[in-house]
Amino acid sequence: MARWSWFGKGRWQAYSEATSRILEDAHQEGHSSVRISLKHDDYNVDLQTMQQASATQPSKSRSVRREDTEVSSQASTSGRSSFTLSNLTRSLSEASLDWAQRPCCTVASGDEKLSVQRQFSDKWDKNTGPLPNIGQIYKIHVIASVEERFRRCCEEIGDVPVFGHGESPGNQQRRFHGTRQTCNFNGHPCDSGDCPACSILHTGFSVDFIGSTSGNRGYYGAGIYLTSWSSTARGYGGSENVIIVTQVAAGMVEVVRQRTTAAIPEGCHSRVANKSSGKDELMVPLPAQCLPLFLIIF
Template sequence: MASWSWLGAGRWQAYDNATSRTIEQAHKQGQATVRIALKNGQYDIDLKKMQQVHATRPSKTRTIRREDGQASSTASTCSAATSARSVRSSGSSTDELSLVSQMQVLHMQIPCCSVASEDEKSSVQLQFSKKWDTSREPEPSISEIYTIHVSATVQERFTRCCEAIGEVPAYGYGESPGNQQRRFHGTRQICNFKGQPCDSEGCSACGIIREGFKLQYISTGSGNRGAFGEGHYATSMSATAKGYGGSQNVVIVTKVAAGKVEIVRQTTTAAIAAGCHSRVAMKSNGVDEIVVPDDAQMLPLFLIRFA
């Protein structure tokens, strides 16, 4: 059974061994359903109904069939679309399940990625290019940009963190809850990524997609715990982020709840100053790095892969 990923604009992509097919091709080839897996059940999407819905009401109800015989529930259209996975047939009875646009059950269960929209790609590419230091090396070619759909748990912990920090001046742009900044985080991805995070413990990027940022995994790949104190690191400089992860490097665009910032110019292992929520290291070469001590202060937004 193939693994299906949402591409947006009514399009899905199937990855079956080394081949790929669109949902339109599968439908033309006579495939009636696509199976997806959730922790709370197994489901079949009716391709014919899905095609009709995309053509007429793209933001309304999608109809799929549930395989485990339990009571039906509802979930986000977008989240369901980005959560397609392959599973074994359970052989149980079926009942109907409607996926209504504003619910979030599937999104809560399966974090994943979708191909970024053109507007998202343009925004990410612009930030990456503006912050690339050409004196270090030529700007690399970006091959893919994915939107990261985190679990509801990861999203909610970031929202709660920002609310707890409160309104903080945000570098000349007024105030925002938590002083939210969009920064780059370099890491590695060892799998043949096709939109769904793998389960390998050594694949740092997929771990971030699945579970958000976790302090317990810091330095497991590189051994580098940071020169400015322990915590999650991000930077405004895309070239700096590109330097982490070696030949398997990818860059994650992340929101950072910076809060009140402590500025340092020398290496340190000390805790962040009392009353501050983050530390910004201003290096002599012009590079900046922000360090935050709490998982909840980081929210992954986009995954950048390179040619």
Template sequence: MNATIPPMHAALSVLGTMAGQYIAAQGQAPQVKQPLPANTSTKQFTGTATLATCDICQVRPKYFDGQKTHSYCGKSCATAAQKKHSPNSKPKRNKTTKATRRLCDHCHKQPKYNDGTTIHSYCGKTCAQKAKAAGVSAAQPTQLAKSVESFFCRVLTVLITVSRSSPTNSGCLLCGKAVKGKGHFCSQACTSMAEKSAPGLIEVPQGHDTFKSVADQFKASWRHQTPCPTVRRVHKVISSPTSIVKYEAYRAAVEARGNFVAAGRSAGNENRRWHGTTRECNLGDNGNCTLCSSQTCSLCCILKTSYNLNLFGKKTGWGRFGHGIYTSSTSSKSNDYSTNVNPSSLKAILLNKVVVGKGYKMTQDNTSLTAPPAGYDTVLAEVSSGGSLNYDELVCYTNDAIRPSYMVMYDA
């Protein structure tokens, strides 16, 4: 989402007020905790949005003037409150106020539910069920109410999604705050929040350094004699903590054998490599970040459980360098394997972290391999005169040597 849109905070306030009106009508006043966007004052957008009703009528939402949430819904209730607290005012006794008549017939605390056409007897489903159990009939919510509820669920989703959009070039992908050192999240709190969505995706804002890094690698490694497509979206892959622990343990073991850090390389000689596969669903289209449930959608299966050697050859039927997991430094090479089952204007490709370790260089096919030669961790299939390859390939032979890191959507 474009972080340069000036009315963004005002839009958040409006959406929050709208959501408050609906939730207040059901007699609920939960606190929706959302990450606070960077460079946003608490006067513009509070990190904890309390959706509450007027202190006097307890029906309409409190008035929000764009900077402050007041105690009352409007002038009438504000005037009533002033009279109520005036030293000359006399308390009324034994009278049922208008506000009291609008409270739930069961709990007598929350306002009655209004579906837009009817004011029901109870504040929500809980009290309606309790009243029914006690032998009192309860009005059922209308289809309109269900539609309104669905709408505001989407509104709250938008609020959370907007708050994730970082206005800074290298901020946390969840809250936008500055990130110390390497990584995508500013704190353990944001890291834990992201892990709760695993396996899943978080879209990277286009102005973010990570988006630029991934898009630049895609463009720079497009080596086919065709125009390089434009990258439209980049999604950070959130893998389960258990999956990451296995990968990091394998990387540490390879590093211990090869001492790559001492030679000026990354731990385990880790590199980023491309992989194209089949997408059965519309993941990545129009902001869709929900993984599908199909057992044959290769893209979603990889995002859920990473790569699985047991599925080797399922799509291609063979491998030039045997029973392994194939990636490439050439984005256009992996693009050849990226296919859509459903019509789409975009294609998906995965950028992965791969523990290369000590790679064995090969230029000719060897389809019988099930592991790299002794003393090596991977196979580096290189292009050479008289060789069988037009573009490079990197092959690993263990599931723990690779993890998807980004899903990239680009013009088909």
């Protein structure tokens, strides 16, 4: 049994590109089977069984599964196997492209939970009330296009000097975004357009519906609002509140202290409002500047 694993961003693109190389290597090295492992998925391919199908054997099917998706390669009875390495490569590549369009959430790992919980508790203002109990923390696996647009946005912004930390591509920061979740969430985003949280999980952030519920398009300009304070994010959405931990490409930041609806000045990519209360709100005008990372449910 040979094993190959890779982790991190761009997993679907990496999977599609690497499938052919992995299978060719396994075949040339004489492995009878290969296991392809992704971060949250496990694929088994039995090369030997597939390639030894013969005319005297009935049709056989071997499958690669992910949740309710199945990709099959059929062995024919026409005198030789219709299965080839390229057929499997093509099937898996097509499947990976299909799966790349499906957002999903998985329960965060122990280390991921600790990281989110630490940030949440460190930035909770106890003057607003006791620290709430977190019900569950999910890791968000966005569709490939959302991940790609964020990467390109960071590249377009370029390296930004960060005080005490050198330079950062896009000046990336991890912030909280409070919103509503109207469905009975069970780990799979619902399809209702009336559920703001699941809409973000499906297609990333959007500015199309800013103020559609509250009528407030933002005290500091029209855009997506985030904050470093978990207690501030907890105040949005009422009893249906959830918090989306988000990676933000803040870029060059304009600092304001008064309300304004003016456009962000040229050369800046975002606006931060430092309030007299000591709290902050970061406004970014472009959805591409935000990448959802984790979903906190109470």
